[in-house]
Amino acid sequence: MISYPNGKKIYNKPLISSGNRGMDLEESINITNAYYRDNNIALIYKKPTPIKLVKMDYEKAKIVEAYFEQPSTTDYNGVYKGYYIDFEAKETNNATSFPLANIHAHQIEHLKKVIEHKGIAFIIVSFRKKEEVYVLPANIVIQFYEAGVRKSIPYQTFIEKGFKIKEGYALRLDYLKIIDEKFIKDFSK
Amino acid sequence: MISYPNGKKIYNKPLISSGNRGMDLEESINITNAYYRDNNIALIYKKPTPIKLVKMDYEKAKIVEAYFEQPSTTDYNGVYKGYYIDFEAKETNNATSFPLANIHAHQIEHLKKVIEHKGIAFIIVSFRKKEEVYVLPANIVIQFYEAGVRKSIPYQTFIEKGFKIKEGYALRLDYLKIIDEKFIKDFSK
Numbered sequence: 001m002i003s004y005p006n007g008k009k010i011y012n013k014p015l016i017s018s019g020n021r022g023m024d025l026e027e028s029i030n031i032t033n034a035y036y037r038d039n040n041i042a043l044i045y046k047k048p049t050p051i052k053l054v055k056m057d058y059e060k061a062k063i064v065e066a067y068f069e070q071p072s073t074t075d076y077n078g079v080y081k082g083y084y085i086d087f088e089a090k091e092t093n094n095a096t097s098f099p100l101a102n103i104h105a106h107q108i109e110h111l112k113k114v115i116e117h118k119g120i121a122f123i124i125v126s127f128r129k130k131e132e133v134y135v136l137p138a139n140i141v142i143q144f145y146e147a148g149v150r151k152s153i154p155y156q157t158f159i160e161k162g163f164k165i166k167e168g169y170a171l172r173l174d175y176l177k178i179i180d181e182k183f184i185k186d187f188s189k
Numbered sequence: 190m191i192s193y194p195n196g197k198k199i200y201n202k203p204l205i206s207s208g209n210r211g212m213d214l215e216e217s218i219n220i221t222n223a224y225y226r227d228n229n230i231a232l233i234y235k236k237p238t239p240i241k242l243v244k245m246d247y248e249k250a251k252i253v254e255a256y257f258e259q260p261s262t263t264d265y266n267g268v269y270k271g272y273y274i275d276f277e278a279k280e281t282n283n284a285t286s287f288p289l290a291n292i293h294a295h296q297i298e299h300l301k302k303v304i305e306h307k308g309i310a311f312i313i314v315s316f317r318k319k320e321e322v323y324v325l326p327a328n329i330v331i332q333f334y335e336a337g338v339r340k341s342i343p344y345q346t347f348i349e350k351g352f353k354i355k356e357g358y359a360l361r362l363d364y365l366k367i368i369d370e371k372f373i374k375d376f377s378k
Contacts, residue, residue, distance in 0.1 A: 050237035082307030084268035118271030
C-alpha cells in the first residue's frame with residue numbers, strides 16, 4: 001500500500017503484465033485485506049509466521065539464530081459482520097488439480113474445528129497457469145482429504161463446488177463478496 | 190502441556206507457591222486455550238510475534254538477523270460459539286491502577302474495530318500483587334483512553350465494570366465463563 005502526500009491510499013502495485021501475473025497470491029490477499037480494513041468492511045489479517053528462537057543478542061535486541069516453524073493453524077483469520085473468518089491461501093502451477101500435499105494435516109484439523117465452532121472456513125486457491133483464483137469451502141477440502149482416495153482436488157471440483165473470485169484493481173481479490181453471497185446467506189449460527 | 194505415554198494430557202505446571210504465583214499470565218492463558226481447544230470448547234490462539242527479517246542463511250534455512258516488531262493488533266483471537274473473540278492480556282505490578290501505557294494506540298484502534306465488526310473485544314489484566322485477574326470489556330478501555338484525562342484505569346473500575354476470573358487447576362483462567370455470562374447473554378449480532 002502506498003500513502004501519497006494527500007493522504008489518499010492507493011491499493012496498487014505495478015502489474016507486470018495482464019491480470020495479476022507478477023503479483024503473488026499472498027500479496028493480493030494482503031492488499032485486499034488492507035482495503036477491507038481501511039474501508040471498514042472487515043478486520044482480517046495474515047498471522048505472522050511462528051519462529052523458533054534459539055539465540056538473541058539482548059544488547060541489540062537482535063535475533064541472531066532462529067528458524068521458521070510450521071504454522072499449526074491457517075494463515076488468515078478475522079471478523080466480518082460478526083462472523084469468524086478463517087482460511088488458508090495456496091497457489092499451484094498444476095493446471096488440472098490442486099495437490100492436497102499443499103495443505104498440512106493439522107491445518108485440515110484446524111479448518112474442521114473452525115466449522116465445529118461455527119466459524120466460516122475455506123481455502124483460496126490460485127491456479128497460476130489459468131490466472132484464476134477460487135474460494136473452496138473447507139468442508140469440500142476435508143471430504144477429499146479424509147476420503148484418502150485422491151492426492152489432489154480436481155480443477156473441475158473448483159468449478160462445480162467452488163466460487164471463482166472476480167479480480168479487480170483497488171479491490172484486488174474480493175473474496176468476501178463470495179462469503180456474503182454463498183456462505184452467510186444460508187449460514188445458520 | 191505435558192503429554193504422558195498413555196496420551197492423557199495434563200494441563201499443569203509445578204506451582205511455585207500459592208495461586209498462580211510463579212506462572213505468568215501468558216502461560217496461564219495459553220494453558221487455558223489449550224484446554225478449550227482439546228475439549229472442543231473454543232478455538233483461540235496467541236498470534237506469533239511478528240519479526241522484521243533482515244538476513245537469512247538460506248542453506249541452513251536459518252534466520253541470522255531479525256528484530257521483533259510491535260504487533261499492530263492484539264495478542265489473542267479465535268472463535269467461540271460462532272462469536273469472534275479478540276483480546277489483549279497484560280500484567281501489572283501496580284496495585285491501585287492499570288497504566289494505559291501498557292496498551293498501544295493501534296491496539297486500542299484494533300479493539301474499536303473489533304467492536305464495530307461485531308466481535309467480542311476485551312482485555313485481561315493481571316494485578317500481580319493482588320493475585321487477581323480481570324476481564325474488562327474493550328469499550329471501557331477505549332473510553333478511558335479517549336477521554337485522555339487519566340493515564341491509568343483505577344483498580345476500582347475493574348471491580349465495578351470488570352469481571353474477576355476464577356482461577357482453577359486444569360482450567361487455569363476460565364475467562365470464557367465470563368464471556369458466556371456477561372457478553373453473549375445480551376450480545377446482539
